[in-house]
Amino acid sequence: MIDRVLLLIILLPCVCGSLIVTVSQSFHQAEENDSITLEWNFTTRTNSSPSLLSVFCDLIADQELSVLYRVQNGVEVSELQDKRFAGRVWSDSDALAEGRIALQLSGLTTHDSGLYVCKVSTDHGYGSDSCRLNVTAAGDLTQPETSTAGLVGIFVGIALMGTTVLVLFCYLFIHSLPKEQDYDSESSYEAEKTFSASDGSL
Known part of the structure; x- marks a missing residue:
């Protein structure tokens, strides 16, 4: 029961305080071995402290959660990343200061299909938004x-x-x-x- 409640919290976009998170594209279509960039934007303040920024981006597929990207207290934590994404995710760290999360995922497989949820927490609130990725076998399209x-x-x-x-x-x-x-x-x-x-x- 607790797991279901947590899943609903992740799936439902939320806005608390004055922080708004929006995904740039709600649906992506790609083939195996392609690369794709997932991007979210969030509101920033000039007086925001970078050390209080936390980002949680995850893949939800087949009722399982896989860690795609983590930033805690302004520092990227690659150790928490799911090993299925090891060496396949490139992030633009400079974009975080501009209120943008840009994650390039390479070497796509059909197992990368699913719902990608990104939650952002700062000193003036937190919010989340999601997008869906569908990866087909090469030649199907x-x-x-x-x-x-x-x-x-x-x-x-x-x-x-x-x-x-x-x-x-x-x-x-x-x-x-x-x-x-x-x-x-x-x-x-x-x-x-x-x-x-x-x-x-x-």
Whole structure:
């Protein structure tokens, strides 16, 4: 029961005091072995103490929580990072002073899919926001395009074939008309000769 309550606290974006945390992009789509940057922004004050800044960024997938990034009292604590992310997360430490959390995650796998939650705590409040990442196997995203291209090629081929048949039919029809007229003229000429010959015999 306690675990469920803690999970709800993490999942629900919250704002306390004057600190507001917002995610730059709520949904990311990527392929295996790609790199992606997850980014959050939070409000800062000129009189804020860096030593009182704490950041908790985690991945929630299959009802399990994996530590992605930790900053405690203004210092990054890589020892707390889940070993599945070891050597794969690069953070812009200078951005923290500007109220920005930028985490580049490289070598993506399908197991990196899930909900990424980032909570920020300062001397003037705390807040959180989340985004979702979906990582597909390499080639899965291009498969529908290949199928569509094949269908387009089939339709274009059928259209060209139909056009060719229509043009050929028109060509044969047009060129057959003079021949019929010549045949009619020859028939009339033969009939006149026959008629004249029959008159002479009479």
